[in-house]
Amino acid sequence: MGDRALLVGRGVTRYFGGVAAVTDVDFEVREGEVLGLIGPNGAGKTTLMNLISGLIPLSKGEMVFDGRRLNGLGPWDVARLGIARTFQIVKPFAGMTLRENVALGAMFAREGRGVPARQALEVAAEVLETVGLGDRMNAHANELTIALRKRLELARALALKPRLLLLDEVMAGLNLKEIERLIELIRTINASGVTIVVIEHVMKAIMAISHRIVVLHYGRKIAEGTPEEVARDERVITAYLGRRFGQGKGA
Amino acid sequence: MNGSSMGRRGAGLILGAVVLAALVLPPFYLSGYWVRVITGLLMYGALASAINIMVGLAGYPALGNIVFFGTGAYTVAVLMVKADTPFFLALAVAGVVAAVYAALLGAAVLRLRGAYFSIATIGINHATSELVTNLDGLTGGGRGTIVPFFPGSIEAERMFFYFLMLALMLLATGTVYLISRNRLGYGLRAIKADEQAASVMGVNTTRYKVLAWTISAGLTGLVGGAYAYWLAFLEPPYVFDIVMSVKVYIMAILGGAGTVIGPVVGAFFLELLSELIWGRFLEAHMLVLGIVVVLVVLFVPRGFVDLAGRLARALAGGSASRRAEGVRSDG
Numbered sequence: 297m298g299d300r301a302l303l304v305g306r307g308v309t310r311y312f313g314g315v316a317a318v319t320d321v322d323f324e325v326r327e328g329e330v331l332g333l334i335g336p337n338g339a340g341k342t343t344l345m346n347l348i349s350g351l352i353p354l355s356k357g358e359m360v361f362d363g364r365r366l367n368g369l370g371p372w373d374v375a376r377l378g379i380a381r382t383f384q385i386v387k388p389f390a391g392m393t394l395r396e397n398v399a400l401g402a403m404f405a406r407e408g409r410g411v412p413a414r415q416a417l418e419v420a421a422e423v424l425e426t427v428g429l430g431d432r433m434n435a436h437a438n439e440l441t442i443a444l445r446k447r448l449e450l451a452r453a454l455a456l457k458p459r460l461l462l463l464d465e466v467m468a469g470l471n472l473k474e475i476e477r478l479i480e481l482i483r484t485i486n487a488s489g490v491t492i493v494v495i496e497h498v499m500k501a502i503m504a505i506s507h508r509i510v511v512l513h514y515g516r517k518i519a520e521g522t523p524e525e526v527a528r529d530e531r532v533i534t535a536y537l538g539r540r541f542g543q544g545k546g547a
Numbered sequence: 548m549n550g551s552s553m554g555r556r557g558a559g560l561i562l563g564a565v566v567l568a569a570l571v572l573p574p575f576y577l578s579g580y581w582v583r584v585i586t587g588l589l590m591y592g593a594l595a596s597a598i599n600i601m602v603g604l605a606g607y608p609a610l611g612n613i614v615f616f617g618t619g620a621y622t623v624a625v626l627m628v629k630a631d632t633p634f635f636l637a638l639a640v641a642g643v644v645a646a647v648y649a650a651l652l653g654a655a656v657l658r659l660r661g662a663y664f665s666i667a668t669i670g671i672n673h674a675t676s677e678l679v680t681n682l683d684g685l686t687g688g689g690r691g692t693i694v695p696f697f698p699g700s701i702e703a704e705r706m707f708f709y710f711l712m713l714a715l716m717l718l719a720t721g722t723v724y725l726i727s728r729n730r731l732g733y734g735l736r737a738i739k740a741d742e743q744a745a746s747v748m749g750v751n752t753t754r755y756k757v758l759a760w761t762i763s764a765g766l767t768g769l770v771g772g773a774y775a776y777w778l779a780f781l782e783p784p785y786v787f788d789i790v791m792s793v794k795v796y797i798m799a800i801l802g803g804a805g806t807v808i809g810p811v812v813g814a815f816f817l818e819l820l821s822e823l824i825w826g827r828f829l830e831a832h833m834l835v836l837g838i839v840v841v842l843v844v845l846f847v848p849r850g851f852v853d854l855a856g857r858l859a860r861a862l863a864g865g866s867a868s869r870r871a872e873g874v875r876s877d878g
């Protein structure tokens with residue numbers, strides 16, 4: 297893991313009507329790291345992820361990914377630059393098999409590297425294998441348990457061959473064993489060279505996998521540092537951890 | 548395994564030959580009346596396939612898609628009447644005009660979804676019909692316009708329009724087949740399932756939706772252009788007919804929106820039904836249509852093709868497939 301910043305946000309701000317969901321946040325995601333993003337419900341974590349992936353435009357500020365300004369790009373442009381994501385509320389493509397769900401990522405992958413449909417189906421089979429869904433390729437998403445749907449989200453994002461992967465609460469609703477397996481999987485993906493931003497309420501997990509953590513509270517960044525630093529931070533304990541750290545699995 | 552795939556290929560070839568014969572032979576054997584009826588079936592098959600690209604693949608209920616039929620029809624009429632353009636050239640222009648019209652409208656209208664999109668397309672159809680009516684110097688307005696007659700015998704004319712509509716139906720259905728096997732088709736199905744998820748997976752949703760509508764409109768415009776020449780007399784209400792549009796929409800759903808062959812099956816079924824039964828109950832046309840809609844929604848929500856598939860699976864697999872069905876509907 298180097299110190300080079302892959303994604304930089306400066307003064308990132310987003311209003312919904314008069315309400316500020318994210319206010320003046322400066323952040324950087326360093327090449328090769330796993331960056332944890334934590335904060336209470338409604339802190340603006342998902343909104344920040346939506347801003348990065350281009351689903352909603354910035355109200356103020358700017359973001360630069362590997363030297364390219366993201367402002368004004370559509371979500372498809374951002375995806376093709378190499379930023380993939382999962383959704384907090386899973387959004388599988390109904391009416392498609394798991395294989396087709398994942399093939400879509402390969403078809404529309406990074407600039408110039410998207411492949412024709414038939415080839416993409418082969419790539420999809422490999423990706424499903426790596427997330428442990430290889431034996432369910434021809435099932436439909438709605439036949440899956442929530443844990444497996446989360447894996448499908450992950451597989452789909454991986455099929456884009458991203459440089460930066462944004463994970464929004466992929467562990468919510470999973471049991472301890474499933475969480476452990478997912479942590480392993482995330483570590484493997486990171487080890488293969490993918491930079492990762494993880495939003496998670498499961499404290500043990502986020503402390504275990506993050507190299508650094510950014511804490512949001514009411515849309516503002518209130519702390520940043522290694523897991524140890526953040527866990528000791530007074531503001532973080534008052535705003536967030538005090539209520540939940542040590543409660544086992546958290547929310 | 549090799550043997551069985553050879554066998555399947557053989558069966559496919561035979562089936563293909565039978566279908567081809569069933570499509571090509573009728574005009575040589577059937578009466579003029581039936582040739583005309585089947586020409587109508589082919590036309591509706593083409594229209595249902597064209598709307599399928601929007602409704603079945605992209606999931607956009609383009610209820611007013613008939614606007615491109617009318618646009619195509621009037622393009623042919625005006626070009627042939629005012630500029631002595633040969634029919635096939637006029638027809639090609641009609642396809643292009645309809646496609647460009649959709650491309651221009653698309654960027655604005657395709658921001659809307661579901662019922663809002665639907666209503667917008669109906670509004671566009673109405674507005675376009677009004678426009679055509681008011682440009683009476685060019686279009687003949689509300690009085691209508693006569694399109695030059697087909698130069699040839701009645702038999703030749705019958706053959707000509709039969710094979711013209713057949714070609715257009717094959718073109719439309721073949722287009723759906725090609726789209727659904729390629730990136731465009733996957734992208735559209737992703738848009739239908741979840742537009743946000745599609746966009747972060749790299750699908751340029753705006754471009755794909757506009758492209759789908761452009762193709763759908765181009766095909767619809769071609770069919771409209773052919774219809775103008777066939778009918779030989781046009782009035783705006785004939786070709787910007789929202790009832791016809793709804794009918795085509797129902798055909799696509801009935802047969803199986805999103806499948807390649809379903810909309811054609813739905814078109815043949817509904818149009819034959821109308822020919823055999825509705826002809827005697829002209830007054831009750833809308834009532835019967837309404838009843839069909841309700842029955843479709845209740846009993847074949849995914850269309851004939853899906854129904855046939857399920858029946859086949861039920862017959863072949865027995866309880867095993869039923870269990871699988873049960874699991875799926877739990878989700």
Ligand SMILES: Nc1ncnc2c1ncn2[C@@H]1O[C@H](COP(=O)(O)OP(=O)(O)OP(=O)(O)O)[C@@H](O)[C@H]1O
Nearest residue numbers: 312316317335336337338339340341342343344384
């Ligand atoms: N599309 C939207 N329109 C209006 N307000 C929104 C929208 N999206 C988010 N918000 C508001 O912005 C604030 C931040 O929401 P966000 O979903 O980013 O929080 P979060 O940190 O992801 O919370 P959680 O942990 O519950 O997922 C909340 O007050 C939320 O109600």
Ligand SMILES: [Mg+2]
Nearest residue numbers: 341342343384
């Ligand atoms: Mg959230």
